[in-house]
């Protein structure tokens with residue numbers, strides 16, 4: 001299997017003077033922990049909020065704050081800081097971005113080290129901008145025009161998060177969480193192999209009610225499906241994720257929660273009728289049976305035994321196949337005759353590929369962080385090693401990249 005190690009690892013963080021500057025310290029730690037190299041260029045106003053010493057220590061590099069003076073004793077005469085930084089950067093991350101710096105970059109103003117560097121950056125590198133400011137500043141039409149202009153010129157400008165702002169109001173304007181900035185950085189350092197592709201992913205367990213307090217479910221936690229959604233997203237695909245009610249939230253992805261298998265089908269049907277998906281990855285564990293009749297009142301603990309009459313739930317893959325012509329990747333969670341059962345399912349359901357795994361093993365599958373599986377296609381079988389679910393997801397997604405519909 002291909003190595004997925006990225007060789008571009010030089011991150012240049014631009015810091016302008018907003019209240020969220022302190023969050024950059026956590027962001028640098030996250031990059032460093034994941035073996036990225038970091039340099040910081042900051043405005044003088046940003047240094048009013050946090051001393052450059054903090055960023056220098058965490059990044060293990062000099063911090064650049066001056067256009068004309070040497071910033072560090074390792075720099076020789078003739079060293080031009082903004083050109084050095086432009087040569088260094090594989091990616092530029094401007095966080096937090098003030099209204100001021102947005103205006104400057106959008107209008108070609110280069111009057112300090114931060115704005116000069118931002119304008120001197122190489123055309124082809126990704127430039128990610130994370131505005132954070134008071135809601136009135138953010139919504140100011142001039143600020144909005146500047147953002148639009150930046151977007152039209154290849155800058156990726158992300159909407160700020162909502163929540164309590166430093167000025168005390170609940171509104172849009174917060175710097176988005178550093179782990180999201182980190183995920184976005186990784187995404188834009190990767191080749192966007194699935195750009196233009198639309199992919200629908202399902203994850204987690206459905207729940208079939210018995211009465212108002214009880215239900216039938218299974219051990220699926222949604223980790224495999226969530227990893228698949230994240231990998232597709234990181235390769236630039238437009239991803240929608242439909243998850244069982246107790247599935248974990250996956251940041252930065254359109255995620256919809258459903259309860260019953262029938263709700264999952266309805267959501268899928270609704271999404272497909274509004275979007276032309278290229279692939280559907282069904283990694284959710286849909287309950288095979290539901291009770292015939294959901295009791296309106298809680299069943300009392302009276303008799304020694306209780307029999308529930310059950311019926312099969314809808315076969316969602318079959319319903320998709322009957323109504324739409326979209327390649328589907330399915331999963332086979334098996335406890336015996338794994339490959340044979342999976343091959344049978346691939347044929348019977350007309351799947352594009354099936355991912356079979358042994359859920360009887362304690363060390364992989366349900367709830368575990370790792371998995372080992374066999375990816376079966378009509379003409380090809382891929383046996384994976386025991387890997388993290390994210391790495392397994394990368395292997396499954398490679399089938400989409402290489403596959404013809």
Ligand SMILES: Cc1cc2nc3c(=O)[nH]c(=O)nc-3n(C[C@H](O)[C@H](O)[C@H](O)COP(=O)(O)O)c2cc1C
Nearest residue numbers: 016017018019043045046098099100101132133134
């Ligand atoms: C306490 C305080 C907090 C501020 N927070 C922000 C902010 O979050 N976003 C913003 O755009 N401006 C904020 N400002 C205003 C900027 O600091 C100001 O516009 C400054 O000129 C920006 O300079 P720079 O873009 O060169 O760093 C704040 C000012 C103060 C005094």
